[in-house]
Amino acid sequence: MAGELVSPTPALRGSARRTAALRLLRRRLIQAVPLMLGVVVINFCLIQMAPGSFLELMTAENQVSDPATVELLRKTYGLEDPVWMQLLKYIWALLHFDFGFSYRQNMPVIQAIWIHLPATILLMVSSITLAVTIGVAAGVVASMKVRTFWDSLVSIAAMFFYAAPSFWLGIMMIVLFSVKLGWLPVGGMMKIGGTGGVLEILHHLILPTLALGLFYAAIYTRVMRSSMLEVAQLDFVRTARAKGLSRNKVTIHHVLRNALLPVVTILGVQMGTVLAGSVVIESVFSWPGVGSLLFDSVSSRNYPVVLGIMVLGSLVVIAANIAVDLVYMWLDPRIEIR
Amino acid sequence: MTIKVSRRVFGAGVLATGMVGTSRGSFAQGTPKRGGTLVATWGGGEPQACYVPAGGGSSPTFSSSKLFERLALRRMDGKFEGVLAESWKPSADFKSYAVKIRKGVKFHDGKDMTVDDVVYSVGEIWKKYAAASALTDFAGIEAPDAETVVFKYNNPTPEFFFASTLCGTVSYILPKHIYAGSDPVTNAANNAPIATGPWKFKEWVRGSHFEYVKNENYWKKDEPYLDRLIIRYVRDPAGRAAAMEAGDIHIGVFNPVAPPDIKRLTGTGKFVATPKGYEEAVWSTTLECNMRNPVFAKREVRQAMFHAVNREFIAKTVYYGYARPGTSPIYSPNKEFYTADTFKTGFDPKKAAALLDAAGFPKKADGKRFTLNLLSAGWFQENGKVGAYVKQALEDVGVGINLTVPDRPTSLKRIYTDYDYDLAISNQANPSEPVPSTTQYFTTDGILKGVPFRNASGYSNPDVDKLVASIKVETDPTKRKALVVEFQKIIAQEAPLLPLVELESITLASTKVQNHSNDPNFLAASWGDLWLAS
Numbered sequence: 001m002a003g004e005l006v007s008p009t010p011a012l013r014g015s016a017r018r019t020a021a022l023r024l025l026r027r028r029l030i031q032a033v034p035l036m037l038g039v040v041v042i043n044f045c046l047i048q049m050a051p052g053s054f055l056e057l058m059t060a061e062n063q064v065s066d067p068a069t070v071e072l073l074r075k076t077y078g079l080e081d082p083v084w085m086q087l088l089k090y091i092w093a094l095l096h097f098d099f100g101f102s103y104r105q106n107m108p109v110i111q112a113i114w115i116h117l118p119a120t121i122l123l124m125v126s127s128i129t130l131a132v133t134i135g136v137a138a139g140v141v142a143s144m145k146v147r148t149f150w151d152s153l154v155s156i157a158a159m160f161f162y163a164a165p166s167f168w169l170g171i172m173m174i175v176l177f178s179v180k181l182g183w184l185p186v187g188g189m190m191k192i193g194g195t196g197g198v199l200e201i202l203h204h205l206i207l208p209t210l211a212l213g214l215f216y217a218a219i220y221t222r223v224m225r226s227s228m229l230e231v232a233q234l235d236f237v238r239t240a241r242a243k244g245l246s247r248n249k250v251t252i253h254h255v256l257r258n259a260l261l262p263v264v265t266i267l268g269v270q271m272g273t274v275l276a277g278s279v280v281i282e283s284v285f286s287w288p289g290v291g292s293l294l295f296d297s298v299s300s301r302n303y304p305v306v307l308g309i310m311v312l313g314s315l316v317v318i319a320a321n322i323a324v325d326l327v328y329m330w331l332d333p334r335i336e337i338r
Numbered sequence: 339m340t341i342k343v344s345r346r347v348f349g350a351g352v353l354a355t356g357m358v359g360t361s362r363g364s365f366a367q368g369t370p371k372r373g374g375t376l377v378a379t380w381g382g383g384e385p386q387a388c389y390v391p392a393g394g395g396s397s398p399t400f401s402s403s404k405l406f407e408r409l410a411l412r413r414m415d416g417k418f419e420g421v422l423a424e425s426w427k428p429s430a431d432f433k434s435y436a437v438k439i440r441k442g443v444k445f446h447d448g449k450d451m452t453v454d455d456v457v458y459s460v461g462e463i464w465k466k467y468a469a470a471s472a473l474t475d476f477a478g479i480e481a482p483d484a485e486t487v488v489f490k491y492n493n494p495t496p497e498f499f500f501a502s503t504l505c506g507t508v509s510y511i512l513p514k515h516i517y518a519g520s521d522p523v524t525n526a527a528n529n530a531p532i533a534t535g536p537w538k539f540k541e542w543v544r545g546s547h548f549e550y551v552k553n554e555n556y557w558k559k560d561e562p563y564l565d566r567l568i569i570r571y572v573r574d575p576a577g578r579a580a581a582m583e584a585g586d587i588h589i590g591v592f593n594p595v596a597p598p599d600i601k602r603l604t605g606t607g608k609f610v611a612t613p614k615g616y617e618e619a620v621w622s623t624t625l626e627c628n629m630r631n632p633v634f635a636k637r638e639v640r641q642a643m644f645h646a647v648n649r650e651f652i653a654k655t656v657y658y659g660y661a662r663p664g665t666s667p668i669y670s671p672n673k674e675f676y677t678a679d680t681f682k683t684g685f686d687p688k689k690a691a692a693l694l695d696a697a698g699f700p701k702k703a704d705g706k707r708f709t710l711n712l713l714s715a716g717w718f719q720e721n722g723k724v725g726a727y728v729k730q731a732l733e734d735v736g737v738g739i740n741l742t743v744p745d746r747p748t749s750l751k752r753i754y755t756d757y758d759y760d761l762a763i764s765n766q767a768n769p770s771e772p773v774p775s776t777t778q779y780f781t782t783d784g785i786l787k788g789v790p791f792r793n794a795s796g797y798s799n800p801d802v803d804k805l806v807a808s809i810k811v812e813t814d815p816t817k818r819k820a821l822v823v824e825f826q827k828i829i830a831q832e833a834p835l836l837p838l839v840e841l842e843s844i845t846l847a848s849t850k851v852q853n854h855s856n857d858p859n860f861l862a863a864s865w866g867d868l869w870l871a872s
Contacts, residue, residue, distance in 0.1 A: 052747025060750050060790040070788065104386045106524055115544050167574075174580045186581040192377065192547055192568050283573045288545025292573065296383065301747045 021329055028322045039314040040094065040307070044087050047303050054301040055079055058103070077103060094311065100304035104297075109308040113290060117312075119189055120289035122201070123208055123281070124274050128267070130213035135220020136263065140256060142221065143228035154221060162218035166277060170211035170284040177207060187286035208285040212277055216270060220263050227259040234258075260331055268324030272317045374870040375566040376851065377586065379578055380861065381593040384571040387528045388542060391467040393508045396592065396861060401548055401569055403862040405446075406510035406533040409437065409456070410501060411863075412618060412770075414856050416673055418501040422451065422511050422534065426504070432494035432813045437487050437504075443557045445513045446538045453481035458514035460489070463522060468508045471774045472499075475810070494811045496818055498674065502771035507619075507862050536562040536866030547571060561866035579603065582846065588870070589847040589854060591615070591861045597658035600846060608849055613660070613842040615860030618769045620669040622837035623652070623661075623724055626753075626762040629796040629834060633708055633760070638693040640833040643761065644683035645690035646735045647728055653839045656723045660844060664837025666826045667780070671840075672770045675822040680830035690735045701736045709738030710760035715749035718765060724838065725763050754790040766791065766837070769859075772822055777806045779835055797834035 055077060059070055074080050078089065093100060099109035142154040161169070178186040185204050190196045231237065232255050240250045279291035290309055297305040385397035389406065393399060409423035420426075424438040443451040460479045464470075477490040489500070503509065511534065516527045530539050536558070537550035547570040552562050570587060572578045579599040581587045583606075595603070603609040627634045627643060634640055649663035663684075668676045694700075699707040710732070714725025722743040729739040739761075744752060752758040768776045778784035782803050784793030805825050812818040830836065845855045850871045857863040 050748075051744065052749075052751040056751050056755060056788065057747050059788065060754070103524075106387060106526070106529065119545070171574075171576045171580070174577065179580050179583045182584065186584045186586050187572060187577055188546055188570075192543075192549065192570065284577055286546065286570075286572045286574075286577060288543065292384075292545050295573075299746060300386070 017329070017333060021326055024325055024329070025322065028318075028325065032318050032322075035318060036311070036314060037091070040091060040311060041087065043307055043310040044090060047306055048083050050301065052301055053079070054104070054303055057301055090307070099308040099311070102297075102302060102305050104300055104302045105305070109304045112293065112305055113308050113312060116288060116290045116293045119287055120275070120278055120282070120291060122205065123212065123278055123287060123289055124271075126205055126209040127213035127216065127278075128271075128274060130209055131216035131220055132263070132267065134213070134217040136224050136256075136260070138217070138221040139224020139259075139263075140228060140251070142225040143232070143259075144251060146229065151225075154225070158218040158221040160218075161214040162222070164215075166211050166215050167280050167284050169214065170207065170281060173207050173211060174284075187284075189288055208281050208287050211284065212274070212281045215277070216274065219266065219270075223262050223266060224259060227262045228255055231255045231259045257331055261328065264324055264327050264331065268321045271320035272313065275313050275316065368871075370560075370563045370852070370867075370869045371871060372563050372869070373565050375568060376564050376865075376868060376870060377568040377570055377588050378865075379570050379572055379581070379587050379590045379594055381575070381578075381590065381595075383573055384545065388539065388548065389508075389510075389528045389531050391463055391508070391522045391528075392470075393468065399507055399862050400591070402508065402510070402531065403535075404537045404550055404567060404569070404865055405531045405535045405539055406508075406512070407535045407864065408505055408509050409439075409511065410504035412501075412505050412858055414614075414617070414858055418505065422456075423504060426500070428495075428497055428500070428813075432496070433491050435489045435495070435500050437489065439485055439487060440557065441485065443534050444555050445534055446532045446553060447513070447516075448555075449513065449515060451511065451513075451534055453484060453487050455511055455514045456487045457481050458518060459510065459512045460487070463512055463517070464503075464506070464509055467522065468510070469503055469506045471778060472503050472506065474774075494813050496811075496813050496815070498815065498818070499771055499773060499810070502769065507769075507859070535864050537567050537864070545571070556866065558866060563867065563869035567865060575599070582609065582848070585848075589845065589851045591843075591845045593660075593844050594846055597660060600844060603846060609846055610849055611844050611846045612855045613844055615845055615855035615857055616843040617671045618858035619767050619843075619861070620671050621765055621767045621841040621843060622664050622669060623718075623721065623839050623841065624664075624764050624766055624835055624837050625728065626764060626795050626835040627833070628757060628760050628762070628794075629798075630757060631710070631760045633699070633710070634834075636697045637832055638697045639699065641683050641831075642690040642693040642697070642735070643732065643737075644833055644836055644838075645686045645693065646737070647731045647838060648685040649838050650685065652724055652727060656720050656727065657839065657841065660842040661839040662842070664840045665830065667776055667829045667836065668772055668822065668826050669768060669837065669840050672768075674770050675772055675819060675826075677823045677826055679823075680827050683830070683833060683836065687731075687735050694735065694737075705736060706738040707736045709740065711758075712739045712741045712761045712763070713749065713752055713759035714741060714743045714763040715746070715753065715765065716743045717746040717749060721763050721765070728761075728763060728838075750790050753794050754792070755788045757787075757794060757796065762794070763838075765841075772825070773806065773810050777809070777825070780829055781806050795834045797832070799828070799832065802828055802832075 055073055059073065078086060081089070090100070102109050102112045105112045138154045138158065142151045145151050174186055177184045184207050189204050190200050194200050237250060237254055240254050278289060279295055281287065282289045282291035283295065293305065294309045297309070380400055382397050385401050386394060387398055389402035390398040407421050409421060410418050411421050412418055420440070422440050422443060424440050426435050426437040428435050439453055439456055445451055457479050465473050465476055475491045475493045475495065477492045479487055479489050481487050513532050516532050517525055529542060536553050536556045538553045540549040540551045542548050547568050550567040552565050556562065572581055575594065575596050578587065578590055579595040582590060582595070583603060600611045604611050625643060625647070627640045653659065653661040653663060662670070665678060665682065666676060666680050670676050694707055701707055712725060712729060714721045716722060725741050725743055729741045732739050753762050753764060766779070778792050780793060780797055780802055782798040785796060785798065786792050802825065805821060805828070809818060809821045809825065812821055845860060847854050852869045852871055853867045854860065
């Protein structure tokens with residue numbers, strides 16, 4: 001949803017900039033409505049197309065053979081209606097912030113997701129923070145030391161972490177840091193019977209964050225390096241140098257800020273893939289997040305929960321992209337987003 | 339990454355009359371030490387609820403069996419022993435059984451367990467959910483006094499069958515005061531059960547673990563030896579291996595790690611691996627012919643399917659030796675009923691080709707006799723590998739194969755609801771008592787559209803139906819065994835569905851863990867007698 005950039009235009013300043021930002025926010029929120037509707041309809045249809053149903057799985061697990069009981073269950077789960085009616089009912093319920101009921105977990109869908117959501121948000125935020133920090137720093141270093149040992153080192157490391165599957169990296173890190181060295185826990189979010197304190201959770205967060213974040217750090221490193229080198233060739237950088245500014249000052253104040261734009265773009269786009277990546281990482285590290293819930297729900301055809309996660313995931317991606325648009329405007333006041 | 343569950347993860351097929359036994363004897367050294375926390379895991383995922391009235395598969399059975407208790411259990415030596423029942427006795431006509439209920443048993447909330455709880459559990463939970471297919475002849479239960487309940491049957495009921503029913507995997511005694519008047523399937527107590535067992539539910543951290551604490555008022559005064567029991571869920575087998583190696587998990591049941599890791603971990607001297615503890619829940623990988631396809635009308639064609647497949651190869655290659663060729667619908671660890679003296683469908687591709695030729699299916703110009711849809715149920719990752727091999731093996735004898743490996747819900751639907759397959763590679767887990775767990779795969783009344791782990795092949799043979807009806811009511815153990823042997827001989831020759839291999843499930847435990855794996859269904863035992871050595 002990241003908008004179309006049109007630049008350069010005269011830089012907006014002060015209240016004009018705030019007004020432009022609010023106008024953008026309003027426009028994006030209005031655009032989000034049909035987008036969300038599309039997400040709901042497409043996901044609902046895709047799930048309906050998957051063979052095997054929650055009802056069949058439940059009757060299988062419960063060895064229900066009586067047709068009357070099956071019919072009763074069908075009615076209980078609202079499956080007796082035609083699909084289009086089920087979709088309309090679902091949309092209507094969503095409009096009332098009702099995500100439905102998960103009969104598998106025997107609780108409302110929102111509650112089932114809520115139990116797992118903090119763990120996933122924590123993992124996503126820490127991984128993205130790690131990825132952006134390392135990616136930007138390594139990209140800047142590589143661009144400033146281009147065609148040197150440091151540049152090669154950064155490039156090789158980036159290539160390695162980009163190519164290494166995150167589940168393999170996770171397992172290798174468990175073997176090294178947990179099994180061999182005994183420094184970090186093998187998995188979970190806290191010690192069993194532990195207090196769940198901040199330090200305890202952070203201790204458990206290190207390996208999953210590294211396993212998930214380093215892949216994205218590798219991408220940001222490559223993008224940042226090439227972006228830095230590209231911006232460094234532009235006229236305004238040459239002008240800054242001609243004015244006698246130091247190399248560091250030019251790099252940090254002029255090149256870095258402008259070179260960040262592609263990283264911000266990718267960040268917004270990749271919010272959804274980070275969420276998807278957490279499914280794998282949560283599995284390797286037994287991290288009790290939404291990814292595990294999604295995997296279980298797909299396997300058990302627990303449609304209400306799958307849809308709920310899809311809807312919430314889409315909301316996160318849309319929100320991230322609106323934030324990206326706003327960050328564009330902050331980074332480069334000349335940018336107008338249509 | 340392996341995201342399919344490892345093999346033998348769910349056991350919906352063993353719901354009805356799976357049995358459990360006691361744990362004593364092996365893997366125990368010296369005097370039990372009290373205290374400590376045991377962390378356990380298993381080769382599957384987290385359950386949908388801590389307790390599922392109908393069983394719900396192996397995962398909820400694992401979590402609930404530490405809390406709830408049954409009326410009886412089966413020991414490793416094959417004998418039955420009372421748990422919440424002190425004894426049972428049949429009437430002269432074997433149409434009723436009087437069961438003496440143990441006195442002084444309390445639920446975790448302090449309420450006494452009474453005959454009312456037993457009557458409620460059997461009438462409302464066993465009959466409708468937990469043991470429905472085993473109680474088709476059940477006529478009711480009553481409590482003539484405060485210590486006795488009487489099970490009534492419409493027909494004579496063999497003692498072995500009755501005792502097996504008391505030991506059913508989820509034939510638990512539930513608190514009537516918690517469940518009566520509610521829908522047992524959705525009762526909130528299913529996620530925080532109140533029961534009578536050695537462990538009391540403390541908490542369920544979803545996505546992570548269950549925590550149980552010692553039941554200080556447990557009726558067995560010595561047990562449990564441990565203070566705390568944790569069941570931890572680690573989805574990835576490599577993650578389980580790492581957690582065990584790091585000392586975070588003491589014991590893993592039901593194939594917790596990949597076979598190469600079993601060898602590696604036991605090689606450290608800190609772990610032991612054993613196939614013991616699965617004698618009453620023996621899993622197999624089966625090949626099933628859909629009789630609705632006219633190709634399978636002749637039994638020679640069905641036999642040819644098995645002759646074409648090298649079961650030794652499957653056992654050694656796919657299961658790393660943790661399997662053995664299957665020969666009969668009753669599995670070889672079944673001391674009561676198994677016979678090796680059955681019709682053999684061993685590996686013999688020439689014989690398979692000859693049988694197909696004789697059945698009127700010679701090779702055509704394209705080298706194929708006919709083409710079949712082979713469905714390999716994707717609930718165990720090994721099934722896909724077995725499917726790939728079976729496809730090759732059958733193509734070698736001129737049978738074209740379209741192989742699909744759908745996921746679990748799709749496999750269930752295609753095999754048991756839509757009958758959308760010609761050959762299916764699936765799995766079963768059967769206890770010693772063959773009725774109904776084993777027999778329902780072959781009897782006509784086992785053909786129930788949409789009900790899994792029954793007769794999906796559509797095989798219907800009046801002789802088999804009659805034989806199974808006799809097995810059901812024969813109260814003389816010797817005559818009953820002879821009937822079961824006869825049943826095996828017929829099925830082995832008819833070959834509508836036969837095991838390709840019998841699977842060897844493995845428990846991997848730290849050498850510190852004592853008293854494990856000496857129960858014929860260790861996963862579903864109470865674990866009150868486990869302890870940790872220093």
